[in-house]
Amino acid sequence: MEKEETLRLISSAQHGDKSASEELLLRNSPLIKSVIRRYKNKGVDYDDLYQLGCVGFIKAVRNFSCEYEVRFSTYAVPMIAGEVKRFLRDDGPIKVSRGTKTAAVKIARFVEEYKREHNESPTIDIIAKEFDIEPQEAVFIMDSNKYPVSIYERNDDDSSRALLDKLQSPENEDDKLDKMMLKQIINSLEPRDKQIILLRYFADKTQSEVARVLKVSQVQISRLESKILGKIRSEYCE
Secondary structure (H helix, E strand, O other), rough: OOOOHHHHHHHHHHHHOOHHHHHHHHOHHHHHHHHHHHHOOOOOOHHHHHHHHHHHHHHHHHHHOOHHOOOOOHHHHHHHHHHHHHHHHHHHOOOOOOOHHHHHHHHHHHHHHHHHOOOOOOOHHHHHHHHHHHHHHHHHHHHHHOOOOHHHHHHHHHHOOOOHOOOOOOOOOOHHHHHHHHHHHHHHHHHHHHHHHHHHOOOOOHHHHHHHHHOOOOHHHHHHHHHHHHHHHHOOOO
């Protein structure tokens, strides 16, 4: 499909034209199938995988913007894969126990209350002490309840590492898709937000160092970073 025609159909679909959405789905069916093929033999019927892929594709149509400066197909691929991966994690063969999910909710509530009282996030050690568990168990519980984007996220405590840093496995297709999604997300950010994320997670700067670069306070950077990550979750993970 020509780029101009694709953009025209996307615009129509975003304005409520169901026939445009159906046309996009029909024409991009091979793309959807090429992505979901990686998740065959995971205990989910192929038809169900295809439906999940379609849901991710429609989300891509709904959220796409020409300002991202990427081809729509490049944008759509990680969205399609993300929808399938979320299902496999939350509802598919790979499940998190009810007790772990309950504990994750309690920890999340404690973290929010701690932030309000102290203007910063608690360290893993503080969380572990509060719930009388080992730090490793606290990390597992917190990661079990996060969206895929959280593999790139750290706590405000600069001694903590992103989940991605803790994974020591060779790059596979899922890794490549995650990198594509990460690049897509970063490119869609406003210039200041993009600078904060690049300095924090790629230049490995502390919040205080970023604050000095941008000539603002560390507290402002902490708030901006939380706001940026919240926006990413709402736009790419819901």
